[in-house]
Structure formats: structure tokens, C-alpha cells
Amino acid sequence: MTTVPPLPDSAPDAPVPLPAFADVEAAAARIAGVTLETPLLNQPLADAKLGLRLWIKAESLQRGGAFKLRGAWNRLAQLTPKQARAGVVAFSSGNHAQGVALAAQRLGMPAAIVMPADAPAPKIAATRAYGAEIIFYDRASEDREAIARHHAARRGAVLVPSYDDPDIIAGQGTAALELFAQGAAAGVRFDRLLVPAGGGGLVAGCALVRDARSPDTQIHAVEPASHDDHRRSLEAGAILANSGSPPSLCDALLSPAPGTLTFAINRDRLAGGLVIDDAQALAAMRFAATFYGLVLEPGGAAALAVVLADRERFAGETVAVIASGGNVDPALLARALGG
Amino acid sequence: MTTVPPLPDSAPDAPVPLPAFADVEAAAARIAGVTLETPLLNQPLADAKLGLRLWIKAESLQRGGAFKLRGAWNRLAQLTPKQARAGVVAFSSGNHAQGVALAAQRLGMPAAIVMPADAPAPKIAATRAYGAEIIFYDRASEDREAIARHHAARRGAVLVPSYDDPDIIAGQGTAALELFAQGAAAGVRFDRLLVPAGGGGLVAGCALVRDARSPDTQIHAVEPASHDDHRRSLEAGAILANSGSPPSLCDALLSPAPGTLTFAINRDRLAGGLVIDDAQALAAMRFAATFYGLVLEPGGAAALAVVLADRERFAGETVAVIASGGNVDPALLARALGG
Numbered sequence: 001m002t003t004v005p006p007l008p009d010s011a012p013d014a015p016v017p018l019p020a021f022a023d024v025e026a027a028a029a030r031i032a033g034v035t036l037e038t039p040l041l042n043q044p045l046a047d048a049k050l051g052l053r054l055w056i057k058a059e060s061l062q063r064g065g066a067f068k069l070r071g072a073w074n075r076l077a078q079l080t081p082k083q084a085r086a087g088v089v090a091f092s093s094g095n096h097a098q099g100v101a102l103a104a105q106r107l108g109m110p111a112a113i114v115m116p117a118d119a120p121a122p123k124i125a126a127t128r129a130y131g132a133e134i135i136f137y138d139r140a141s142e143d144r145e146a147i148a149r150h151h152a153a154r155r156g157a158v159l160v161p162s163y164d165d166p167d168i169i170a171g172q173g174t175a176a177l178e179l180f181a182q183g184a185a186a187g188v189r190f191d192r193l194l195v196p197a198g199g200g201g202l203v204a205g206c207a208l209v210r211d212a213r214s215p216d217t218q219i220h221a222v223e224p225a226s227h228d229d230h231r232r233s234l235e236a237g238a239i240l241a242n243s244g245s246p247p248s249l250c251d252a253l254l255s256p257a258p259g260t261l262t263f264a265i266n267r268d269r270l271a272g273g274l275v276i277d278d279a280q281a282l283a284a285m286r287f288a289a290t291f292y293g294l295v296l297e298p299g300g301a302a303a304l305a306v307v308l309a310d311r312e313r314f315a316g317e318t319v320a321v322i323a324s325g326g327n328v329d330p331a332l333l334a335r336a337l338g339g
Numbered sequence: 340m341t342t343v344p345p346l347p348d349s350a351p352d353a354p355v356p357l358p359a360f361a362d363v364e365a366a367a368a369r370i371a372g373v374t375l376e377t378p379l380l381n382q383p384l385a386d387a388k389l390g391l392r393l394w395i396k397a398e399s400l401q402r403g404g405a406f407k408l409r410g411a412w413n414r415l416a417q418l419t420p421k422q423a424r425a426g427v428v429a430f431s432s433g434n435h436a437q438g439v440a441l442a443a444q445r446l447g448m449p450a451a452i453v454m455p456a457d458a459p460a461p462k463i464a465a466t467r468a469y470g471a472e473i474i475f476y477d478r479a480s481e482d483r484e485a486i487a488r489h490h491a492a493r494r495g496a497v498l499v500p501s502y503d504d505p506d507i508i509a510g511q512g513t514a515a516l517e518l519f520a521q522g523a524a525a526g527v528r529f530d531r532l533l534v535p536a537g538g539g540g541l542v543a544g545c546a547l548v549r550d551a552r553s554p555d556t557q558i559h560a561v562e563p564a565s566h567d568d569h570r571r572s573l574e575a576g577a578i579l580a581n582s583g584s585p586p587s588l589c590d591a592l593l594s595p596a597p598g599t600l601t602f603a604i605n606r607d608r609l610a611g612g613l614v615i616d617d618a619q620a621l622a623a624m625r626f627a628a629t630f631y632g633l634v635l636e637p638g639g640a641a642a643l644a645v646v647l648a649d650r651e652r653f654a655g656e657t658v659a660v661i662a663s664g665g666n667v668d669p670a671l672l673a674r675a676l677g678g
Contacts, residue, residue, distance in 0.1 A: 039375065044403075044444075058378075060632040063381065129384055331676075337673045
């Protein structure tokens, strides 16, 4: 098992092991019956319009409305009884918040989530409804990670990172385990797999599965053009951060930089990063609703948006995209529908 | 195998056999790889809000945006080569139209569909995009069945009924075959199954499967209050028609009366009919988009609408509903979201 330098909050002499494919398989056994098997969707009408064969793995239909329960459950279910009593703390704009809150509720442990004050209202309401305590911070002036660390230390609680954690990455990878199994059952081989990326946990987990299940499939991270840290980091071969946080509708994809662990996995496995803008995300939300019957949030529609915006690039290919989340304000969905 | 009096267009001495559970199993083998396995969805947040355990079988995600491809494929795939060359004719407000058009396109046979001139624009556009010829009629003044018969006779084509046909009923039943298998895999037993009903083909097919797979599950037809022909027919023990066609947003559920075959199946198997109005259908569309990430059309949301409108009735139960279709005008969905 390869290792990377320790995370800042790890003991300095404990290198963090990278997850491997076997960890994804173990995660799948752990989450069985907790997460739903989300469908792999195909619509002939859309295929004809696009000139390619498109399959959508609809993680927007997952419990909690995003793939996040996979990783959160895989992490929380492995805590010791003592850790479980003290509970967990997480920071998230909303989807990881819901995943952690939902997992904690089912496992009977307390959860506190640090959320930006401007997070989408439905994400805040849902996180609260799962029984989590919510701690707001100001995205522009405060450091959410420092706030989360502070609260975790005060409670003796475990801080659950949203992506840079071996169990989180392995859990998210179970989405791809399902995807490739469903593809195989349908007799489909994928030329490409496009995965929305914030911190890169989902795409890293998927890349581990791709290696084992479909090594010829090219895998790409998709992100907002204003937050193209994965694209630039993959090109440079080193972690590069975003400069500040310019506005983007894709609230789920606004992490400051690729993670240490996720980038260690993604660096040698991804075929590059692809980017979209807000208008393309809204167009993809409309397309998903019209042709696939799916409600997607902007970040959840990012991979589909790349295919719509750049369809000539994929002409004749068989492409899988992960629709990573559907937690969107109804007013924003209505705006997308009217576009 | 029990029989019922022949349909008007059958040879007078040929009683039409009712489909049995084995026919649903045969249909499932026939449609494998053509239809998608649609997901059985559950959201803890909605369950907590409703005070029951709700599972949604999302046939809105099926190819063609509704369950109709199941029956259409099962019927068309059994035509003789000679019949296939002459092709098929169907009449439908849109979902059966798309199912037949899509099946015919894949099987390489010509299809003509008689559609009301006021059918939803996306359903007309999609049916045309699948390569079918469209023949419009006026819902208020013309007899769609007579028009369809005329065109079928002129072409020597097979008329494909939207519900009163053993192969159509058996095909639609495959949705319930998946539903009960998915429920069993999740360790779930359903107290009730609620199924939207126009002519009653879907609920009849589901009732055959219920008998074989989950005999303790109560099964209900759900329809618009303005078109409560199943409810009244089930109460009377005889087929009663709707009076005229009062307005309803549920364009997929406006058949004139229960079918001869479908009612022969449903009469002794259904626990009764339940009804909803337009406002309840719109509220269910909003709920489905917000809590399940699903785009539903009004008729497709009917079974969910019953649960929302009458949740005390189902308190503490485990309820399955079929979300039968998602082919809705974006403007109407936006209206529902704003509600």
C-alpha cells in the first residue's frame, strides 16, 4: 500500500495509507442496505440528440439526495463505541452535511455540522431535520476547517473530512462499483467516465474501481471553470489551489484545492480535468429534467453539462456521467426550466 | 386459464384469455435489456415528515419516461415477421404513444400513433422523434378508437391497445416484479401498493404479481376524482364509464372506462379505488422534486398524491407507490415548484 505525507491533523509520524480497491469492496459490504442502489439511466431520445450513448448514474436519487451517505456511513460505522458516544463534527456546504447527519442519526451518535451561512436553504433544513446541530460560519471571512477543529476538540468528537480520508474515498467509490456492475449487466463498456469534483473524493474512489473493473475507461474530473484546481493540478502534477472563491452556482464543488490523499490517487489515474460555467450547469439541469426525469443541483449536473457543451468531442462514444446530487432550491430549478 | 367475453374487435368466437403470473414472468424475460430496471427509492426525510415508510418505484425514469415500453415491447416483440412489416397503429395521449414508437423503432417496424391535438407538446415531440407517424384527432368531437381502427385496417397494421390486451397487461406487470424483488432485497414487506390507473393495465399487471409475490399487500387503483371509473366500477362490481371528459391535469389517466380484461383482473384483486384532484397532483410533483429528486407528470404523481393528501390513513404503514411517468411540460413543472 502506498502512503502520502501525514495530514496536518494526524500524528506527525503516522503516514496516512491510501485506500485501495479492496477497501471499496469492503465499504460496499458495510453500506449494503443503508444506501440505495441508484439506477444507471439511458434515454434513446437524448442519445439520438447528442450523437453518442450516454448513461447517467443518478446519485441524486441516493438517500440524502447525493452520493455522500456512502462515504459518511463507511467512516462512521467504523468508529469505536467510545468515539461514537462523543459523536462527529463535519464541515460542508450541504451534501456531506446531510450524509454525515443521516449516518449519525441512524447510528445513534451526535453530529454537529459547520455550514456556510449562505448554503442552500433546503440543504440546511434537511441537515437539521436529520437531527444534527448546525454551526454557521461566514464563507468570506472565516475558516470553516479551524471552526470544525475547534468544536471537535471541545467535544472530543471525531472530525469527519468531506473528502481527504481513506474511508470516505473508499465509500464514495462504491458508486462506481455499482456503475460498472450495472454497465456489465447491460452489456455496456464505457469509453469515458465523467465525475464532478470538489475535493476529488468521489472521482478518486471511482478511479480505484476503474483500475480494477474497466481499465480502458478514461476518467475525468469535472469542475466549475472558476474552480479549476483539479484541471490545473493534474496538468502541473502538483496540488494547486483556487484563488479565492469567485461566485459559482455549483455550491457542491467549491473546495479550495484537491486533497492530499485524493490527489495522490487522481494524479496518475485521471485523463484530465474538464470545466463548465453556470449557464452550462443550468442547461444541463433543464436537459436532465426534460430527458431523464431527474432533478439535479448545478454541481450534480456538471458532468452532464460537459457532455452537452462539448458533444462533438465525445461523438460516437459510450460515456458514463455521475449525477452526483439533486439538492437544489426549487426556485433555482424553476429558473433552469425556464431557460 | 379463465376467460372473458371477446373484445369487440376480436373474432366473435374467440374469447380473449386473461394473462396470468407466468405471462408476466415470460414478459420479463422478453424485455430484459430493452427496458431499464428502475429504482425503488426511499428517503428518510420524507418518511419522517409523513409518519410512514414510503417506497417509490420510479417508472418515470424508464426509457420513454413511463412504464409503457414494458407492455409495448412485450406485444410488438411477439408479432410475426409479416405483421411486423405492416407495422402497428396505436392511440394514446402520449406515454403509450412513446412506448409503442420506441419499441417499433428498435424492432424496425413502422408505427402510426393517433394522438389528441391537445396532448402535451413534449409527448408529441418525443413520439415523432422515435420515428412514428402522428395522426391528430380532436378529443372533444372525434372517436380516437375509430380513427385508429380505420388506419390500421387501411395499412393491414396491428392495432396495439394501450391497456386491454393480455400481452400489454403482462408487460406492465414486470414493473411490480422488479418492485417486489427490490423490496425483498431491502428486507421490506409492503402493506399497500398504490398504482395510478387510466385503463387499468398497469394496476392489473401489478395485481397478478402481488398474488404471486406478496399476497398480503393491499393494492389500490389511483385516479383523478373527475375520472373515478375504477373506484365506482370496483364498488359496483361492474364496468362503469366516466361521464364525458371533465378537465384534469392528469392527461395520462383519462381513459373512458376500465377495460374488459383489466377489470376482469382488477375486480377481485383490488382493495378499491382512491382519488386525487389537480391541486394534490401538483403538490405531489413538488414533493417528488424536493424530497426524491424526481420529475413527475401529474398522472405519474397520482399515487404519491394520495399518500400526501391522506397520510393519517396510512400512518405507520409501509407503502409502495408507482410513479408511473415523468413526461411533463417544463412550464407545468415550474408551476408546481412555485406552488
